[in-house]
Amino acid sequence: MLDGRLSxxxxxxxxxxxxxxxxxxxxxxxxxxxxxxxxxxxxLLLAARAARIPQLRKHIRPxxxxxxxxxxxxxxxxxxxxxxxLHHVSSLYEPDPLAAFASLWIAEPLDMSRPxxxxxxxxxxxxxxxxxxxxxxxxxxxxxxAFTIGSGLLDELPGARAVRATSPRPAxxxxxxxxxxxxxxxxxxxxxxxxxxxxxxxxxxRAARPYPAxxxxxxxxxxxxxxxxxxxxxxxxxxxxxxxxxTNDVLLAIVAGALRDWLINRGHRADDRTxxxxxxxxxxxxxxxxxxxxxxxxxxxxxxxxxxxxxARLRAVRRSMHHAKAQGTATGPGAFGVLANRLxxxxxxxxxxxAGRAAPLLFDTVVTNVPMPSGPLTLDxxxxxxxxxxxxLPPHQALGIAISLYRxxxxxxxxxxxxxxADLGSLRDAFAKSTATLADTCA
Numbered sequence: 106m107l108d109g110r111l112s113x114x115x116x117x118x119x120x121x122x123x124x125x126x127x128x129x130x131x132x133x134x135x136x137x138x139x140x141x142x143x144x145x146x147x148x149l150l151l152a153a154r155a156a157r158i159p160q161l162r163k164h165i166r167p168x169x170x171x172x173x174x175x176x177x178x179x180x181x182x183x184x185x186x187x188x189x190x191l192h193h194v195s196s197l198y199e200p201d202p203l204a205a206f207a208s209l210w211i212a213e214p215l216d217m218s219r220p221x222x223x224x225x226x227x228x229x230x231x232x233x234x235x236x237x238x239x240x241x242x243x244x245x246x247x248x249x250x251a252f253t254i255g256s257g258l259l260d261e262l263p264g265a266r267a268v269r270a271t272s273p274r275p276a277x278x279x280x281x282x283x284x285x286x287x288x289x290x291x292x293x294x295x296x297x298x299x300x301x302x303x304x305x306x307x308x309x310x311r312a313a314r315p316y317p318a319x320x321x322x323x324x325x326x327x328x329x330x331x332x333x334x335x336x337x338x339x340x341x342x343x344x345x346x347x348x349x350x351x352t353n354d355v356l357l358a359i360v361a362g363a364l365r366d367w368l369i370n371r372g373h374r375a376d377d378r379t380x381x382x383x384x385x386x387x388x389x390x391x392x393x394x395x396x397x398x399x400x401x402x403x404x405x406x407x408x409x410x411x412x413x414x415x416x417a418r419l420r421a422v423r424r425s426m427h428h429a430k431a432q433g434t435a436t437g438p439g440a441f442g443v444l445a446n447r448l449x450x451x452x453x454x455x456x457x458x459x460a461g462r463a464a465p466l467l468f469d470t471v472v473t474n475v476p477m478p479s480g481p482l483t484l485d486x487x488x489x490x491x492x493x494x495x496x497x498l499p500p501h502q503a504l505g506i507a508i509s510l511y512r513x514x515x516x517x518x519x520x521x522x523x524x525x526x527a528d529l530g531s532l533r534d535a536f537a538k539s540t541a542t543l544a545d546t547c548a
Contacts, residue, residue, distance in 0.1 A: 131495035328523025362539030403439035
């Protein structure tokens with residue numbers, strides 16, 4: 106937690122950090138201003154707002170006890186302007202200059218000796234638009250926490266001040282516990298956590314596959330390639346109405362169809378094959394009021410890329426997610442975050458990097474959905490137009506998929522290993538085709 110020690114999962118993300126495996130999340134957000142962009146004004150505004158966000162003022166300090174642990178401390182020389190950069194793109198040299206620049210920007214690891222964030226203001230986009238590119242290390246927050254931090258840089262939502270000013274409801278008084286009662290509670294907690302950890306580890310071992318020759322795994326690389334996909338949310342709603350399932354089920358079915366077409370176009374066999382996705386799940390609701398650190402579990406979902414029928418793919422996704430949810434977020438094979446928080450820091454320092462190398466035994470890609478508010482968002486009055494989240498690539502993973510639903514659109518941020526996947530244009534097209542194919546079944 107940011108008022109003290111990092112959790113086990115936060116430390117795990119630090120241990121996975123490397124030159125070729127930077128563990129920062131990102132977001133590429135475009136805005137539509139009402140007039141010319143005043144970069145000096147925007148830079149000063151962003152710096153002033155960043156200075157008010159406690160998480161952005163802190164850096165990591167290792168601890169002696171426990172060995173391998175770390176705490177968040179205020180940076181005595183904190184200067185928010187040092188984390189904010191300017192860049193102007195030109196369409197003369199790149200068909201998609203924002204994606205080209207953002208690919209170089211996201212590949213750069215953060216300086217681990219400073220507060221773990223970076224921001225770039227990008228101008229020169231068509232129609233006078235500008236973009237804000239934001240990096241946050243995964244040790245700092247999960248997806249839900251990252252949006253809470255990032256939203257502090259935006260204009261305040263109507264009514265937000267009144268909500269924050271409302272005094273919290275006082276907790277009900279509890280009877281005092283004696284020493285024996287506290288000891289019993291502590292022993293019970295230790296045994297419960299040990300049992301949960303053993304259950305998760307057992308589930309993971311049962312879910313592990315023989316070392317896969319996955320078509321979307323690759324050696325770690327320095328380069329990154331980004332792609333941005335925008336879909337119409339109305340199409341997803343039509344599919345849900347016609348075929349049932351959740352919005353997330355429909356999204357996963359679209360992902361499966363897109364990966365199928367993309368892999369076939371790259372010369373890979375798709376028939377009779379599945380790809381397994383790790384679906385991160387926030388357990389933040391169990392800790393109301395907290396926005397710090399990582400509070401994550403997850404599901405493993407088999408993406409049926411071998412099925413040609415889009416409706417059959419959706420049904421298969423629904424069955425896989427139903428099975429995953431039945432296993433639960435506390436003890437299922439996707440509950441890496443829960444298990445990580447059961448392990449002490451020294452264990453992470455010794456074993457997490459090696460364990461991360463074994464990620465392909467359990468899943469082929471990460472597909473995450475970042476929550477967004479329903480109301481309109483602005484920055485200095487400029488309307489937020491698109492928001493593409495970016496998930497870091499675990500070791501040996503060639504592709505990560507992050508999704509946000511904002512207003513009437515679905516925004517998908519694709520991050521790929523730049524050496525294994527040099528051009529994401531074919532995959533972007535495959536997402537549009539997969540969505541249209543599934544939506545056409547609703548006619």
